[in-house]
Amino acid sequence: MIIDTHVHIHSYPEDEIDEILQRASSVGVGLVIDAGTTLETSSVSVELSSRHDRFFSGVGVHPMDIEDPLSSADCDVLQSMASSNEKVIVMSEIGLDYLESSPDRALQFDAFRRQISIAKELSLPIVFHSREAHEDCFRVLLEEKAYEVPGVMHYFQGTLDDAKRVIDLGFYVSIARPIFRLGHLADVVSQISLDHIVVETDSSPQPFKNNRNNWTEPRHLRPIIEKIAELQGKSVNEVEEKVFANTKKILSKRWDIVEKYISCD
Numbered sequence: 182m183i184i185d186t187h188v189h190i191h192s193y194p195e196d197e198i199d200e201i202l203q204r205a206s207s208v209g210v211g212l213v214i215d216a217g218t219t220l221e222t223s224s225v226s227v228e229l230s231s232r233h234d235r236f237f238s239g240v241g242v243h244p245m246d247i248e249d250p251l252s253s254a255d256c257d258v259l260q261s262m263a264s265s266n267e268k269v270i271v272m273s274e275i276g277l278d279y280l281e282s283s284p285d286r287a288l289q290f291d292a293f294r295r296q297i298s299i300a301k302e303l304s305l306p307i308v309f310h311s312r313e314a315h316e317d318c319f320r321v322l323l324e325e326k327a328y329e330v331p332g333v334m335h336y337f338q339g340t341l342d343d344a345k346r347v348i349d350l351g352f353y354v355s356i357a358r359p360i361f362r363l364g365h366l367a368d369v370v371s372q373i374s375l376d377h378i379v380v381e382t383d384s385s386p387q388p389f390k391n392n393r394n395n396w397t398e399p400r401h402l403r404p405i406i407e408k409i410a411e412l413q414g415k416s417v418n419e420v421e422e423k424v425f426a427n428t429k430k431i432l433s434k435r436w437d438i439v440e441k442y443i444s445c446d
């Protein structure tokens with residue numbers, strides 16, 4: 182089975198979510214981990230997870246959505262959502278984003294640190310975002326001892342050196358569709374051990390693409406797994422099994438819950 186470690190399909194109408202999950206499952210993608218980006222969307226995600234067996238959630242505030250300081254009350258909301266819903270299995274999406282249009286960096290740092298601390302308190306794996314912010318991102322992860330929980334650098338597009346630093350921290354690199362268009366990323370994937378790789382699609386509605394069939398969905402993990410197999414010189418089966426085992430390891434403290442839902446349908 183393939184697990185999509187990072188999607189935002191909570192943004193779709195609910196009947197479409199069912200169809201997306203069915204299309205995913207028809208190619209072996211049996212579980213998705215949805216990520217909230219604000220308190221509200223985290224709550225929507227949690228709500229959806231209660232109605233769809235193979236839909237799990239992350240709660241978190243995305244760095245692009247931090248317009249105000251993340252308050253203690255906000256942190257309490259995140260903490261209570263995560264601790265009172267068994268299908269919340271990661272803290273996601275958190276991190277740093279240094280685009281020119283991104284929110285104030287001081288606010289981002291503070292929110293990132295606070296959310297890492299919630300994750301540690303609840304023993305929740307973190308799924309983190311870093312755009313043009315890798316140096317600071319790695320520094321915060323170290324300073325906050327984020328490596329005390331499992332973690333995934335989501336939508337990895339960095340260099341071999343970046344990948345090594347992620348792996349040195351004990352974290353995983355998450356490979357998505359950029360593997361088809363970024364030559365340097367294909368090189369990185371061919372040079373790191375399969376022991377540190379997981380996969381995702383970061384799926385969300387893409388109205389800017391005219392053809393609905395081209396919108397990225399969890400079902401697109403199948404070709405990503407095949408591409409990784411080609412780059413690693415391994416069989417598709419071996420890659421699928423190893424990537425599954427890696428994801429299971431990340432989720433080990435919540436795996437009994439995952440199993441309960443994936444075996445009941």
Ligand SMILES: [Zn+2]
Pocket residue numbers: 187188189216274383
């Ligand atoms: Zn995302």
